[in-house]
Amino acid sequence: MVSQRGQSLSKSSRLKPSRKPLYAVPAADIDALCEQSSSLLNSDVQGALKLAQAAYTASLERGDNAGLAKSLCAVAACHFRLSQYADAETEFTESHIGMGITYWNYGDYEKALETHLNAFALIKRIADKQKEAQLLTNIGTIYNQLGDHTSALKYHSACLELSRSLNDLVREANALNNLTYTYWQRGDVERSAESQRTCLELKRRIGDRRGEALSLINLSELEDHFGRSDAAAVALDAALSIVRDIGDQHTEARCLYAQGQLHLKHRRAQEALEPLSAALALAETVKAKPEQIDCLYALGDCYEQLHQLSSSLACYKRGFALEKELMQTKAAEKLQHLQSQFQVEQARRENERLEQELDLKRRSLQASALAITNKNEMLKAIRKSVVAIRLETGQKTRDQLISSLISRIDSHIDSERAWAAFEKDLSLINPDFLHTLAKRFPMLSPQELKICSLLREDIKTKQIALLLNLSPRTVEKHRENIRRAVLLDKDQSLSAFLASL
Secondary structure (H helix, E strand, O other): OOOOOOOOOOOOHHHOOOOOOOOOOOHHHHHHHHHHHHHHOOOOHHHHHHHHHHHHHHHHHHOOHHHHHHHHHHHHHHHHHOOOHHHHHHHHHHHHHHHHHHHHHOOOHHHHHHHHHHHHHHHHHHOOHHHHHHHHHHHHHHHHHHOOHHHHHHHHHHHHHHHHHOOOHHHHHHHHHHHHHHHHHOOOHHHHHHHHHHHHHHHHHHOOHHHHHHHHHHHHHHHHHOOOHHHHHHHHHHHHHHHHHHOOHHHHHHHHHHHHHHHHHOOOHHHHHHHHHHHHHHHHHOOOHHHHHHHHHHHHHHHHHOOOHHHHHHHHHHHHHHHHHHHHHHHHHHHHHHHHHHHHHHHHHHHHHHHHHHHHHHHHHHHHHHHHHHHHHHHHHHHHHHHHHHHHOOOHHHHHHHHHHHHHHHHHHOOHHHHHHHHHHHHHHOOOHHHHHHHHOOOOOHHHHHHHHHHHOOOOHHHHHHHOOOOHHHHHHHHHHHHHHOOOOOOOOHHHHHHOO
8 A cells, every 4th residue: 555654744834843852841831831821911911922932932942842832822812912913813823733733643633633624714814825735735634544535635636736826846746645645545546656656756856855765665556556566676676776875764664665565465575584674674773663563564474474483473573562562652642642731721721710700809899899989978978968957956965866876977987897898809809919019118108008909900089089088189199109109200000000019
């Protein structure tokens, strides 16, 4: 079968990791930076952007695709809040692509497809044809992996058409190579061979020697399928000459494996031993475990044809053990990824819960402020009325009762219990605010500290006057004292300054 091995999903230009991962910042710290960025979005967008960009830089240094995807999403969220919508859309798209590649690497092809289709919907709005072609390639490759070769054909054909309109020969050649595999899977061998021959011409034209060798390996299998085994052997010899010339041991191992398989298919087990053994040695040198597994199983078949059953069994056992090890490694990586995703989701939900709780407390605080304001206004009105009644009557007993009532009303207006309850709500929202403020600016009076708490919540001067039973002019004087104490310029907002503490 024409091989799809070696295919990987194309990365966005923003998602290319550095060639030398520094591993300076652990993945957990990258997640933490993204979470901190998210928590600052509502209060300090520039600070959130710096954290998101730090996470992106750290992900580049690690070569961490998942980290790149998360950090780009965080950067995009900041740019969206800053009304930089074009940047945000591009970054959201690249984030989806990066996460799709991560899912692909972990073998979660359904999720990889979902995120890539989301990115494809976004890319249409950006009108970036190069990225559109990249996504068409990736989506087609994922569909092939899922066994939906009809959908794969649709996307790879669209990529070929778009690449030709862009005069992008490299992507056109890759699209033709992908179509080779797709047509083969659909049983259309003639179209598969036609695509691969055109691909080979383009690889030679653009000077991609490794790509030329891989194309020759695929063509050798097609030639053999058509009964032209001599032509298949010639193609493999040509491929082997190229990879040895450029020093590509990984592709040399694949070429030697293909030579061994050609001999095996035609029951030439003895001739197959040499290239398969050489392929295994090279695969071990370059630590290419999938190729090692293929070579070991092929050698097992080879020894079985030669009736050397103990050698055959030994190769099968080694191949099975290596395959099991590779599967366990992939399973562990996927489990780690899922755990990371679970922790991120938990943190996101906890952040949402805290945001909702904080919003509820703020609404409660506003309601409390309004209730105190209404109560004080009502009591002042009653007091005014009672005073008027007392002035109009001269009865001694009534005078005494009314005086007593006025005293009681005055005590309610000045009640510290109402403020204590209100201050408790404030402390739930800003637990350290008053302590920090008093420590930094010890010249502020207790009354001015109260006014600062209210200003921080964007409560207006008139409402503060009612809450604290002061005149608006007195509140204004306190505001002037506060501005002087904190050394604030005239053009700076006092409420914004207090909110930043």
